[in-house]
Amino acid sequence: MDQVATEADRWRLIPPVPAVPARSLGLRAFLRAIRTNALTIWPEAAYTQDFTVRHFLGRMNVLVNAPDAIHRVLVENAENYRRSPASIRILRPITGNGLLLSEGEDWRLQRRTIAPALAPRVMPMLARHIVAVTAERLDVLAQQAAAGPVDLLAALQSLTLEIAGRSLFSLEMAAFGAPLRRLLGEFESLSRPFMLDMLLPPSVPTLRDLRRRRFQARWMGLIEQIMRDRLRAPQPDTPRDLFDLLRAARDPETGVGFSPTQLRDQLATLLLAGHETTALVLFWTLTLLAQDGVEQARVAAEARGVTIEPDGAVEALGGLVRTRAVVSEALRLYPPAFAIVREAIGPDRLGDFELSKHAVVMIAPWVLHRHKSLWRNPATFDPDRFMPEAPAVPRFSYLPFGVGPRVCVGAQFALTEAVVVLGLLLQRFEIGMAETQPVLPVGIVTTQPDRAAEFWLRAVSLREQSSADRIPPG
Numbered sequence: 001m002d003q004v005a006t007e008a009d010r011w012r013l014i015p016p017v018p019a020v021p022a023r024s025l026g027l028r029a030f031l032r033a034i035r036t037n038a039l040t041i042w043p044e045a046a047y048t049q050d051f052t053v054r055h056f057l058g059r060m061n062v063l064v065n066a067p068d069a070i071h072r073v074l075v076e077n078a079e080n081y082r083r084s085p086a087s088i089r090i091l092r093p094i095t096g097n098g099l100l101l102s103e104g105e106d107w108r109l110q111r112r113t114i115a116p117a118l119a120p121r122v123m124p125m126l127a128r129h130i131v132a133v134t135a136e137r138l139d140v141l142a143q144q145a146a147a148g149p150v151d152l153l154a155a156l157q158s159l160t161l162e163i164a165g166r167s168l169f170s171l172e173m174a175a176f177g178a179p180l181r182r183l184l185g186e187f188e189s190l191s192r193p194f195m196l197d198m199l200l201p202p203s204v205p206t207l208r209d210l211r212r213r214r215f216q217a218r219w220m221g222l223i224e225q226i227m228r229d230r231l232r233a234p235q236p237d238t239p240r241d242l243f244d245l246l247r248a249a250r251d252p253e254t255g256v257g258f259s260p261t262q263l264r265d266q267l268a269t270l271l272l273a274g275h276e277t278t279a280l281v282l283f284w285t286l287t288l289l290a291q292d293g294v295e296q297a298r299v300a301a302e303a304r305g306v307t308i309e310p311d312g313a314v315e316a317l318g319g320l321v322r323t324r325a326v327v328s329e330a331l332r333l334y335p336p337a338f339a340i341v342r343e344a345i346g347p348d349r350l351g352d353f354e355l356s357k358h359a360v361v362m363i364a365p366w367v368l369h370r371h372k373s374l375w376r377n378p379a380t381f382d383p384d385r386f387m388p389e390a391p392a393v394p395r396f397s398y399l400p401f402g403v404g405p406r407v408c409v410g411a412q413f414a415l416t417e418a419v420v421v422l423g424l425l426l427q428r429f430e431i432g433m434a435e436t437q438p439v440l441p442v443g444i445v446t447t448q449p450d451r452a453a454e455f456w457l458r459a460v461s462l463r464e465q466s467s468a469d470r471i472p473p474g
Contacts, residue, residue: 038443067396069350081342093216096265117245127313149434149454284334331400335365
């Protein structure tokens with residue numbers, strides 16, 4: 001357990017979530033849930049037990065919540081586990097054979113080659129893009145907000161797409177933003193799993209796979225077009241973006257770099273993960289703060305006391321302690337990757353639990369982060385959990401970016417971007433929900449809102465920005 005309960009906990013925000021089924025779903029209800037909202041497939045018992053077992057399509061399916069067992073699957077014996085066939089056939093059209101889906105020696109080569117391009121020493125270069133783009137887009141957002149409520153997720157997706165475009169290619173995304181968003185919207189329907197996705201190996205195509213392949217041709221063609229535009233730009237003497245770094249990257253063991261196809265697949269993966277998931281993290285963070293005026297005031301006061309400029313953005317993170325804690329708590333409550341699915345290559349033993357060969361193992365951050373034996377008051381929004389003076393978060397019970405050899409390689413960039421953008425937003429705006437209907441999370445590929453939700457943003461005057469004690473209406 002993390003901290004000891006306090007009297008103040010009774011007044012903390014409890015964000016609304018979809019109804020949790022009282023017992024395990026039957027086959028028909030389960031299939032409907034994974035197509036419409038996978039967050040509803042886990043029964044109440046899953047939030048209290050170490051292992052929840054069901055048999056589906058003749059195979060053992062195990063939800064694992066015991067931290068030691070999670071360590072066994074994702075770290076200690078990770079070689080015994082591979083991505084499930086369903087996840088491969090669903091994600092390959094949009095990521096290709098990049099780092100996300102590659103396996104074995106191919107994955108090791110890619111990981112060794114790409115890791116230096118996202119090392120901490122690169123963060124100042126990437127942070128400059130984050131601050132410059134955000135400053136530009138907040139001026140546009142101010143104009144939109146002056147005209148009325150704003151579709152917050154759409155605004156954040158546009159912002160993070162532009163940050164991804166500048167960070168990856170040093171290109172403005174004006175020419176590519178609309179077709180990229182259109183294709184991503186199309187992929188949402190193609191990413192909903194059906195029974196044949198789980199029954200058949202990826203090598204056996206279904207009619208739905210043929211649609212996915214047509215999508216892949218258009219998606220990868222657009223990424224290649226962006227790469228061609230980038231190559232026509234003047235070439236600098238020193239790297240200015242991830243494209244330069246990845247083109248120059250070499251495997252430290254073999255000296256081999258990425259082929260054009262491999263480079264395209266890496267860029268497609270980074271473009272997808274680098275803007276869609278970060279937009280969702282920011283959306284859920286701001287949704288929480290819009291419902292908790294006192295917490296919003298704390299973060300805004302902190303942000304307004306810090307200078308966040310392109311050349312000092314990484315150093316400014318040291319002054320955004322509460323801001324980072326709020327983002328971390330939002331990642332706990334709304335992890336973008338709500339489930340990690342693996343297939344056991346061979347049998348294994350997870351503590352006292354015997355796992356059979358070919359069993360499907362699921363580690364669900366959505367459940368794990370709300371597990372009643374691991375967290376105090378897990379349903380509440382409580383950023384204090386992640387403040388420096390708080391007890392350490394239990395190991396292997398908080399996995400917003402995964403863990404082990406396949407931990408998200410861009411985790412530091414994503415967290416830096418979320419904290420910096422949130423700080424810049426709250427320096428300039430107060431934010432609140434423009435409607436009374438709650439926004440509920442939906443699990444498809446990521447943890448998305450169930451609908452487009454409108455928010456009001458009130459520009460803060462320079463005098464108010466200098467005040468550290470203003471509390472917006474809650």
